[in-house]
Amino acid sequence: MGEPKKKGESLTQTAKSYIESLVKQIVFNYKTEINSKYLDKGIMVEDDSIELYNEVRFTNYQKNEVRLFNEWIEGECDINAPDKIIDIKSSWSKDTFIATPDEINDKDYEWQLRGYMWLYNKDNSELAYCLVDTPDTLLEWENNLSIHHCSDIAPELRLTTKTFKRDTALEEKIKEKVKACRLYASEYESKILNK
Numbered sequence: 605m606g607e608p609k610k611k612g613e614s615l616t617q618t619a620k621s622y623i624e625s626l627v628k629q630i631v632f633n634y635k636t637e638i639n640s641k642y643l644d645k646g647i648m649v650e651d652d653s654i655e656l657y658n659e660v661r662f663t664n665y666q667k668n669e670v671r672l673f674n675e676w677i678e679g680e681c682d683i684n685a686p687d688k689i690i691d692i693k694s695s696w697s698k699d700t701f702i703a704t705p706d707e708i709n710d711k712d713y714e715w716q717l718r719g720y721m722w723l724y725n726k727d728n729s730e731l732a733y734c735l736v737d738t739p740d741t742l743l744e745w746e747n748n749l750s751i752h753h754c755s756d757i758a759p760e761l762r763l764t765t766k767t768f769k770r771d772t773a774l775e776e777k778i779k780e781k782v783k784a785c786r787l788y789a790s791e792y793e794s795k796i797l798n799k
Contacts, residue, residue: 653734
Protein backbone atom coordinates (compact mmCIF):
# COMPACT_ATOMS: atom_id res chain seq x y z
CA MET A 605 0.00 0.00 0.00
CA GLY A 606 3.05 2.25 -0.10
CA GLU A 607 3.34 5.25 -2.36
CA PRO A 608 5.67 4.92 -5.37
CA LYS A 609 8.73 7.17 -5.68
CA LYS A 610 8.07 8.00 -9.34
CA LYS A 611 5.36 10.53 -10.08
CA GLY A 612 2.47 9.08 -12.07
CA GLU A 613 3.16 5.52 -10.91
CA SER A 614 0.53 3.65 -8.92
CA LEU A 615 2.70 0.81 -7.55
CA THR A 616 5.99 0.73 -5.69
CA GLN A 617 8.92 -1.17 -7.16
CA THR A 618 8.58 -3.65 -4.29
CA ALA A 619 4.95 -4.30 -5.26
CA LYS A 620 5.90 -4.72 -8.91
CA SER A 621 8.66 -7.20 -8.05
CA TYR A 622 6.25 -9.22 -5.92
CA ILE A 623 3.62 -9.26 -8.67
CA GLU A 624 6.25 -10.37 -11.20
CA SER A 625 7.20 -13.25 -8.90
CA LEU A 626 3.56 -14.34 -8.59
CA VAL A 627 2.95 -14.13 -12.34
CA LYS A 628 6.07 -16.21 -13.06
CA GLN A 629 4.85 -18.86 -10.62
CA ILE A 630 1.55 -19.05 -12.51
CA VAL A 631 3.04 -19.00 -16.02
CA PHE A 632 5.83 -21.49 -15.26
CA ASN A 633 3.73 -23.61 -12.86
CA TYR A 634 5.79 -23.56 -9.67
CA LYS A 635 5.43 -22.30 -6.13
CA THR A 636 7.98 -20.40 -4.09
CA GLU A 637 8.04 -21.15 -0.39
CA ILE A 638 9.31 -18.72 2.20
CA ASN A 639 11.08 -20.37 5.10
CA SER A 640 12.69 -18.78 8.11
CA LYS A 641 13.15 -19.53 11.77
CA TYR A 642 11.02 -16.46 12.54
CA LEU A 643 8.06 -17.73 10.52
CA ASP A 644 8.55 -21.23 11.88
CA LYS A 645 8.35 -19.94 15.44
CA GLY A 646 5.23 -17.93 14.68
CA ILE A 647 3.49 -21.04 13.36
CA MET A 648 4.76 -23.33 16.12
CA VAL A 649 3.79 -21.07 19.04
CA GLU A 650 0.58 -19.53 17.74
CA ASP A 651 -1.54 -21.44 20.27
CA ASP A 652 0.85 -20.42 23.08
CA SER A 653 0.53 -16.78 22.04
CA ILE A 654 -3.28 -16.98 21.92
CA GLU A 655 -3.17 -18.59 25.36
CA LEU A 656 -1.00 -15.71 26.62
CA TYR A 657 -3.44 -13.18 25.16
CA ASN A 658 -6.35 -14.97 26.84
CA GLU A 659 -4.54 -15.11 30.17
CA VAL A 660 -3.76 -11.39 30.17
CA ARG A 661 -7.15 -10.26 28.84
CA PHE A 662 -9.29 -12.79 30.73
CA THR A 663 -10.78 -14.09 27.49
CA ASN A 664 -11.21 -17.53 25.98
CA TYR A 665 -10.61 -16.91 22.27
CA GLN A 666 -9.78 -19.75 19.90
CA LYS A 667 -7.78 -19.75 16.68
CA ASN A 668 -9.96 -18.77 13.72
CA GLU A 669 -10.02 -21.36 10.92
CA VAL A 670 -12.30 -19.51 8.48
CA ARG A 671 -10.71 -17.83 5.47
CA LEU A 672 -12.85 -15.19 3.78
CA PHE A 673 -12.64 -13.41 0.45
CA ASN A 674 -14.42 -10.77 -1.54
CA GLU A 675 -13.96 -9.44 -5.06
CA TRP A 676 -10.75 -7.66 -4.01
CA ILE A 677 -8.93 -9.48 -1.23
CA GLU A 678 -8.85 -12.62 0.87
CA GLY A 679 -7.53 -13.41 4.30
CA GLU A 680 -7.75 -15.43 7.48
CA CYS A 681 -7.47 -13.54 10.73
CA ASP A 682 -6.02 -15.21 13.82
CA ILE A 683 -8.95 -14.46 16.14
CA ASN A 684 -12.47 -13.49 15.09
CA ALA A 685 -13.78 -12.05 18.36
CA PRO A 686 -17.39 -10.89 18.66
CA ASP A 687 -16.40 -7.20 18.65
CA LYS A 688 -13.07 -7.15 16.77
CA ILE A 689 -10.43 -8.93 14.75
CA ILE A 690 -7.21 -9.85 16.56
CA ASP A 691 -3.97 -10.58 14.75
CA ILE A 692 -1.28 -12.36 16.77
CA LYS A 693 2.43 -11.74 16.17
CA SER A 694 4.87 -13.95 18.08
CA SER A 695 8.22 -12.26 18.60
CA TRP A 696 11.39 -14.21 17.89
CA SER A 697 13.12 -13.23 21.14
CA LYS A 698 13.25 -10.76 23.99
CA ASP A 699 15.45 -8.63 21.73
CA THR A 700 12.86 -8.37 18.96
CA PHE A 701 9.78 -8.08 21.18
CA ILE A 702 7.78 -4.88 20.72
CA ALA A 703 7.69 -3.82 24.37
CA THR A 704 5.46 -0.72 24.14
CA PRO A 705 2.65 0.38 21.82
CA ASP A 706 4.76 3.37 20.74
CA GLU A 707 7.26 0.97 19.13
CA ILE A 708 4.63 -0.54 16.86
CA ASN A 709 5.15 0.55 13.26
CA ASP A 710 1.68 1.02 11.78
CA LYS A 711 2.98 0.41 8.26
CA ASP A 712 3.99 -3.16 9.07
CA TYR A 713 0.53 -4.64 9.62
CA GLU A 714 -2.08 -1.87 9.52
CA TRP A 715 -3.27 -2.70 6.01
CA GLN A 716 -3.50 -6.38 6.84
CA LEU A 717 -5.80 -5.55 9.74
CA ARG A 718 -7.82 -3.15 7.59
CA GLY A 719 -8.35 -5.97 5.12
CA TYR A 720 -9.50 -8.28 7.90
CA MET A 721 -11.96 -5.70 9.26
CA TRP A 722 -13.40 -5.36 5.77
CA LEU A 723 -13.63 -9.12 5.18
CA TYR A 724 -15.06 -9.97 8.60
CA ASN A 725 -17.20 -6.80 8.80
CA LYS A 726 -15.80 -5.61 12.13
CA ASP A 727 -15.37 -2.00 13.24
CA ASN A 728 -12.26 -2.67 15.32
CA SER A 729 -9.07 -4.67 15.15
CA GLU A 730 -6.17 -5.30 17.47
CA LEU A 731 -2.57 -6.14 16.68
CA ALA A 732 -1.10 -8.24 19.52
CA TYR A 733 2.63 -8.81 19.91
CA CYS A 734 3.29 -11.78 22.17
CA LEU A 735 6.51 -12.97 23.80
CA VAL A 736 6.48 -16.71 24.44
CA ASP A 737 9.24 -19.31 24.74
CA THR A 738 10.97 -20.33 21.53
CA PRO A 739 10.76 -24.09 20.92
CA ASP A 740 14.07 -25.84 21.57
CA THR A 741 14.04 -27.31 18.06
CA LEU A 742 14.62 -23.79 16.69
CA LEU A 743 17.48 -22.99 19.04
CA GLU A 744 20.10 -25.43 17.78
CA TRP A 745 22.29 -22.68 16.32
CA GLU A 746 21.48 -19.95 18.83
CA ASN A 747 24.24 -18.83 21.19
CA ASN A 748 22.21 -16.77 23.66
CA LEU A 749 19.38 -18.99 24.88
CA SER A 750 18.40 -16.55 27.64
CA ILE A 751 16.67 -14.26 25.13
CA HIS A 752 14.38 -17.13 24.07
CA HIS A 753 13.08 -18.29 27.43
CA CYS A 754 10.58 -15.87 28.87
CA SER A 755 7.85 -17.76 30.72
CA ASP A 756 9.30 -16.50 34.03
CA ILE A 757 8.34 -12.93 33.04
CA ALA A 758 4.91 -11.66 34.12
CA PRO A 759 2.36 -12.40 31.37
CA GLU A 760 1.10 -8.79 31.21
CA LEU A 761 4.64 -7.64 30.32
CA ARG A 762 4.78 -10.11 27.42
CA LEU A 763 1.78 -8.69 25.54
CA THR A 764 1.77 -5.40 23.64
CA THR A 765 -1.22 -4.31 21.59
CA LYS A 766 -2.42 -1.56 19.32
CA THR A 767 -5.94 -1.03 18.04
CA PHE A 768 -7.22 0.21 14.70
CA LYS A 769 -10.68 1.48 13.77
CA ARG A 770 -12.29 0.59 10.49
CA ASP A 771 -12.20 3.25 7.78
CA THR A 772 -14.22 2.50 4.64
CA ALA A 773 -12.43 5.27 2.74
CA LEU A 774 -9.20 3.30 3.16
CA GLU A 775 -10.96 0.21 1.87
CA GLU A 776 -11.59 2.16 -1.33
CA LYS A 777 -7.82 2.77 -1.51
CA ILE A 778 -7.29 -0.99 -1.25
CA LYS A 779 -9.62 -1.45 -4.23
CA GLU A 780 -7.63 1.06 -6.26
CA LYS A 781 -4.33 -0.66 -5.42
CA VAL A 782 -5.78 -4.07 -6.30
CA LYS A 783 -6.94 -2.70 -9.67
CA ALA A 784 -3.41 -1.39 -10.32
CA CYS A 785 -1.90 -4.72 -9.27
CA ARG A 786 -4.20 -6.69 -11.55
CA LEU A 787 -3.41 -4.41 -14.47
CA TYR A 788 0.33 -4.71 -13.90
CA ALA A 789 0.06 -8.51 -13.54
CA SER A 790 -1.82 -8.72 -16.84
CA GLU A 791 0.76 -6.52 -18.58
CA TYR A 792 3.67 -8.53 -17.17
CA GLU A 793 2.08 -11.84 -18.13
CA SER A 794 1.57 -10.53 -21.65
CA LYS A 795 5.26 -9.59 -21.86
CA ILE A 796 6.24 -13.12 -20.90
CA LEU A 797 3.83 -14.85 -23.23
CA ASN A 798 4.38 -12.56 -26.23
CA LYS A 799 8.14 -12.10 -26.26
